[in-house]
Amino acid sequence: MSGTEPAVVVTGVGATTPLGGDARTTWSALLAGDSGIGALDVPPRWRADQLPVRIVAAAAVDPSTVLSPKDVRHTDRATQLALVAVAEGWSDAGFTAPARDGGGPVDPLEVGAVISSGLAGMTSSIRQYEILRDRGAHGVSPYCIPMMIPNSPSAQAGLLVGARAGVHAPVSACAAGAEAVAYGVQMIRSGRAKVVVAGGVDATIHPLALAGFARMGALSCRNDDPRHASRPFDTGRDGFVLGEGAGVLVLEDAEHARGRSARVYCELAGYGLAADCHHIAQPDPTGAGVTRAITAALRDAGTSAAEVTHINAHATSTPRGDLAEAGAIRRALGRHADHTCVSATKSSTGHLIGGAGGVEAVLTALALHHRVAPPTTNLVDLDPAVDLDVVGPVPRALPSGPVTALNNAMGFGGHDVSLLLRSC
Amino acid sequence: MPFDPDTVSQDFVKLLSDIAEIPEEKITEDSALKADLDVDSLAIVELFDVTETRWGVRIPDEDAQALRTVGEVVDYIRRRA
Numbered sequence: 001m002s003g004t005e006p007a008v009v010v011t012g013v014g015a016t017t018p019l020g021g022d023a024r025t026t027w028s029a030l031l032a033g034d035s036g037i038g039a040l041d042v043p044p045r046w047r048a049d050q051l052p053v054r055i056v057a058a059a060a061v062d063p064s065t066v067l068s069p070k071d072v073r074h075t076d077r078a079t080q081l082a083l084v085a086v087a088e089g090w091s092d093a094g095f096t097a098p099a100r101d102g103g104g105p106v107d108p109l110e111v112g113a114v115i116s117s118g119l120a121g122m123t124s125s126i127r128q129y130e131i132l133r134d135r136g137a138h139g140v141s142p143y144c145i146p147m148m149i150p151n152s153p154s155a156q157a158g159l160l161v162g163a164r165a166g167v168h169a170p171v172s173a174c175a176a177g178a179e180a181v182a183y184g185v186q187m188i189r190s191g192r193a194k195v196v197v198a199g200g201v202d203a204t205i206h207p208l209a210l211a212g213f214a215r216m217g218a219l220s221c222r223n224d225d226p227r228h229a230s231r232p233f234d235t236g237r238d239g240f241v242l243g244e245g246a247g248v249l250v251l252e253d254a255e256h257a258r259g260r261s262a263r264v265y266c267e268l269a270g271y272g273l274a275a276d277c278h279h280i281a282q283p284d285p286t287g288a289g290v291t292r293a294i295t296a297a298l299r300d301a302g303t304s305a306a307e308v309t310h311i312n313a314h315a316t317s318t319p320r321g322d323l324a325e326a327g328a329i330r331r332a333l334g335r336h337a338d339h340t341c342v343s344a345t346k347s348s349t350g351h352l353i354g355g356a357g358g359v360e361a362v363l364t365a366l367a368l369h370h371r372v373a374p375p376t377t378n379l380v381d382l383d384p385a386v387d388l389d390v391v392g393p394v395p396r397a398l399p400s401g402p403v404t405a406l407n408n409a410m411g412f413g414g415h416d417v418s419l420l421l422r423s424c
Numbered sequence: 425m426p427f428d429p430d431t432v433s434q435d436f437v438k439l440l441s442d443i444a445e446i447p448e449e450k451i452t453e454d455s456a457l458k459a460d461l462d463v464d465s466l467a468i469v470e471l472f473d474v475t476e477t478r479w480g481v482r483i484p485d486e487d488a489q490a491l492r493t494v495g496e497v498v499d500y501i502r503r504r505a
Contacts, residue, residue, distance in 0.1 A: 070445045073470075142469035 001270065001300060005189040009424065010265040011257050012093025012250030013362045014085040014199075018243050018349050021061030022088050026359070027366050030348050030374045031395050035227040036060060037241050037350050046207050053219045055226040056205050057243030057350025074143045075156060077203035077244070078120035081355070082153035083160060085246035086115070086197050090161050093195075093250035094262050099162030110256075112165040112193040113158035114184045115248065116176035116200045117354035118411070121148040123206050153201050153246075154180075165193035174314070175411030176200050177247065177357025181419055182271035184251045194256040199248030199358030213242060216281060218318060230351070231378035232315035232344030233322050233386045240316040243350030247359030266368040269303070269404075269422040272296025276414030283321045287328030289416040294332035294406060297418040303404055305333040308340050310373050310398055310405040312364040315344035316351045325408060326386040341398075343367070343391045347377040357409040361419055364407040368423045371398040432479070432505070433498045439478070440494065443471050453495035479505045 001007075015022065018036020019029040029036075040054045048054055063080035064072045072080060090098075099108035124147035131139045146152060151169040158167035166187060170179045177200020184198030213219050220239040222229035230241045251268055274292040278284035298304060311329060315322050322344075330337050345363055352359055367373055373396045382390055403423040410416050433453065441448045444463045457463045463471070472483045475497070481504045483491075491497045 068445065069442070074466075138473075142466040142473075146466075 001189055001302070007254040008185050008188045008251050008268045009254045009257050010249050010268055010365045010421070011252045011262040012089040013248070013265065013365055014087065014089030014092060015245065015247040015359050015362045016059055016061060016063065016081050016084045017245035017247070017352070017359055018057035018060055021066070021084070023092070023362055023366070027363065030345060030363065031372065033375060033377050033393060035348055035377065036243065037226045037229055039226060048207070051207055051210050052214045053210050053221060054223045055220070055229055055241055057241050057352070058205055059244050074146065076121045076124040076147045076152060078117055078201050079153045079156050081203055081244065081246040082115050082157055082201040085199065085201070085248045086157040086160055089197055089248045089250045093252070094260070098160065104162065106195055108162040108164040110165055110194040111161060111163040112167065112184065112187045112196040113154050113161060113163040114168045114170070114180040114187070114196060114198040115154040115157045116169050116171060116180035117150055117153055117202045118171070118173040118176050119202055119204045119209070119353060120150045120153050122204055122209065124148055126206065126208060157197055161197055163197070172415035173411030173413050174351070174353050174356055175409040175415035175417045176354035177359070178361060178407065178409035178417035178419055179273065179357065179415065181249060181251070181268065181357065181361050182273060182417060185268055185271055188251055188253050194253045196251045197248050198251055199246065199361065200354045200356065201246035201358065202353035202355045203244040204353055205242060205244050210242060220317060228378050230317045230347050232313070232317045232347055232376060233326065233383055233390050234379050235381045235383050237317045237319060237322060239318055240346065241350035243352045245349070245352045245355045245359055247355060247362040249361055249365060264424050265365045267422045267424055268419065270297045270301025270420035272300060272418045274416040276416065278414055281412045283324040283410060284414070285320065285324050287324040287331065289414060290325055290328030290408060290410060290418070291332045293416040293418040294328065294408070297406060297420040301420040301422065303420070305336040307404040308333060308336065308406055309403045310367055311340055311342045312360045312367065312405065312407045313342050313344050314356070314408045314410045316346055321410065323383070323385055325410065326388050330387050337388055340389060341373045341391050341396055342388045343374045344376040345374050347379065357417065360409070361407050364405050364419070364421050367398065368403055368405055368421055371400065371403070372396070373398055432501050436475070436498050436501065437494065439474060440471060443467060443474065451494060453493065453498065455494050456492050457494065475501065481505050
């Protein structure tokens with residue numbers, strides 16, 4: 001960032017995940033070593049017994065039990081999860097009502113929403129196609145298209161908080177939530193917005209997604225041991241566990257936050273974006289893109305590798321992806337990586353696809369706020385090729401004083417994002 | 425459900441209230457769906473879909489466009505159910 005651009009702080013967090021229906025419950029469960037992963041529980045028509053993978057990380061709280069029947073009828077499950085997280089984040093930031101003209105808590109022309117996903121609308125698309133096939137065009141919901149569009153979570157979030165500065169949804173698979181946060185920072189720095197709700201969501205637990213990811217060899221096949229299936233950086237890792245959920249940050253111009261005496265979790269001090277240009281699905285084994293994303297985030301925040309104390313890694317538990325990221329971190333931080341504790345929280349949450357970047361940004365903000373690096377629950381035997389200080393099953397205290405953390409995200413397509421958060 | 429002409433109005437108001445999230449007490453037979461109750465076009469399609477299923481009344485698009493008020497829809501159902 002340039003010296004003239006406003007600093008960006010995090011004034012609210014919201015999440016609904018396999019560990020809990022809100023950010024606080026998720027954080028507590030994570031520190032307690034709970035697992036959000038279990039057996040697939042679906043209707044018989046899904047013929048789950050024929051799937052090679054039958055373990056998932058379903059949202060702990062079904063969003064349809066929280067929202068109004070109208071919201072549930074008119075939205076895809078991903079949008080529902082996003083609405084729950086956004087409502088929590090907005091309220092957590094101290095806003096008691098949506099932005100509105102004349103008298104609201106904030107001018108709607110200064111509010112933005114950037115909620116990204118990898119596959120939002122997927123299950124609605126499939127369901128509406130089934131209706132078309134079985135009952136004809138007349139049975140298709142008039143909300144079919146609004147439910148299917150991948151910008152729907154962001155658009156509905158914008159409607160919820162009253163965002164008129166801009167509503168966006170950069171789509172970059174599993175890096176989407178983190179890219180949304182970067183985009184939100186850009187909106188504030190450029191002066192387009194004072195407050196932005198930014199994060200990610202996905203709800204893809206469906207036989208098609210399970211079959212598709214399984215055919216890529218991306219999923220863990222530990223059907224008999226779901227709790228221990230997601231094991232980032234461990235020698236026994238064999239793939240990720242498909243999960244669903246949403247996580248959002250409320251980003252705010254630091255001056256604006258000060259002006260209303262808002263509680264501040266941390267500064268969102270920088271971001272770096274890069275692309276592998278290697279393969280549509282496989283990570284570049286050299287991790288060069290991730291290294292460049294981390295280096296760019298450090299430069300953007302005006303800091304150095306020596307300052308990085310904690311990293312929430314993307315680490316999905318795939319054999320290749322974890323190694324590529326571990327190497328990238330080591331190359332980006334050099335010897336300073338010896339003093340950086342790395343957490344891989346997908347060990348507890350599973351992989352929330354587009355939701356991962358959002359939820360892990362929330363967890364990184366909370367780690368700085370509470371001064372605790374969360375555990376990597378299933379780390380028993382660290383892969384010797386991973387030359388990092390990975391936090392094991394027990395949380396680790398972060399030092400007092402200024403603390404800087406990175407949050408990485410990588411997505412199919414070769415998208416690499418690194419966010420840099422700093423204690424205030 | 426069996427057709428009961430005496431309760432169509434009451435049942436339709438309840439249905440409309442559920443779909444559009446409008447308190448029942450704000451809905452009268454004279455209420456215009458769009459102009460008075462601000463029911464958007466997608467919600468009207470949904471409302472007529474459920475109406476068709478519930479009372480077995482097929483509402484062609486040209487008829488649906490002409491039905492303006494709650495009372496007009498209720499009369500339509502009574503005549504055709």
